[in-house]
Amino acid sequence: MSAVAPRPKIVKRAVHGVLMLDKPLGLTSNDALQKAKRLFRAEKAGHTGTLDPLATGLLPLTFGAATKFSQVSLEADKGYRATLRLGITTTTGDGEGEILERRDEIARSIDLSAIQSACVPFRGLISQLPPMYSALKHQGRALYELAREGVTVERQPRQVTIHALDIVDWQADELLLILDVRCSKGTYIRTLAEDIGSQLGCGAHLAGLRRTSSGPVRVEQAVTLEQLEALDEPARLALLKAPDSLLGEWPEVELSNDEAGRFLSGMRRRVALADMPQVRVYGQTPHAFLGSGHVAGGELIADRLLSPTEIASMLVQAA
Template structure:
């Protein structure tokens, strides 16, 4: 007779339509997808996606899109980013971060003037060779998969832009350098750390990384998974922002009621607006977000549109949010 207790089946989650953007403060050690799935379960959301991978060894801002907001996640993916980075000078590691073994140690004999000059050298448009320990794909396979198998593949340098590097602190005794970096999408901070270390002649690796901004979104307004789990469903829903928060730095175009209805069907509309590559479009009520578009030769041309049901759902969410 088998006395092994039979575990009860896990209760099935009843999904529901959820629309909006959650600013999540991702913890260390968790992949972006794991964080997304945990939040999705807490919201019981039917559809969700994140706006670009944040490394498991990094913490900080990870905007999560639910329902209708997933249509505009590309805008956040393309946006500039900002990070607080900790560099450990004097040590070069496999993979460029704390996870890898030390491959070389060198004495650290640098001045603040040398550090400032090295940071200035990497400000502006630069070329970066993507690291092997990255999610970039080659032949359908992530580079980190090759790296874990001990295989190094050829990579093409990528052009990125470092808008600013500010020195937040330098601890000569611990050989740690604190930097604030504002950069374009696709910038590898671990590669930047290694390159700065080489210019300084002592080598370096990335000892810590926290994303502080994505476009106009700030980690100061983000919520942790632990806090999210403590809230009830209404409390979680109250944290959701409209999809247009990811387009906040785009010009806005407002349409009267009859024009808004036609725009939502995908029709081009005549507008008295100069040509613009990207605009966010609203109905007569400034809170009625309709979608994204561009303006060419006096025509407002739809790009990504909400459905009437999604527009209504977002308006209801706004009314229910205190």
């Protein structure tokens, strides 16, 4: 019996940037991240907030120096297209759970006007009770792990903001309600679906979910894993947005070469600027991204800095 030839070892490399991925149905966010990381042969990678396996859509992935700024995308407002199945509640709040109750007859009596009225209380600042089937931790364990064991723990309501809640379609024959939601971070769309169903008196669960935006980035700018696999390495690298793209809406501060060196060493720099809570900082020659900071009392103070090695590697990658 012939020995199986070992797989060739993947030689990893420094890769810096942000990939806008369109996550497929069925994959966890980490599964998608690991597939993309292998395709780029990247040394370091992360994602900017998880999507459930049953959800699809925009999942920004960060590589190398960009991982230092993942929190910016994590904190950003999100957009979703949610499909609600009215008339059925489930144990998990989505289509994977067991049916708790069916009220199809009540759901069939609902018209668009009733749906519009039911959505009104869920716009603006609202309170949500995190679902048991969520990644929220309790004593070091995810709530969904406890839920699968039949354990329910007390959760505290959270304040979230629904910036927009728009009705896209009401498919009365299928009892499917499609909504566009723009919300603050930490919003549970399955809880929103259940709460709207309760407001309507028929119950509901989340039958489908697609993330359409994260901050200023939209899913139309994203690529699928299949598209990524079909490209050669130079074409893949060309898809990466620069690490500072996550900070694109922040004011820019440019420093002379001497001042840039001092800033990178963590020293505060005097600047003739008004106070600003968030700025992106660049060197002058070349125009290289140095990191993030804030301005207070006439001083530029570093928050997240790139290393000289990362800066040099990014300049080579961009060349």
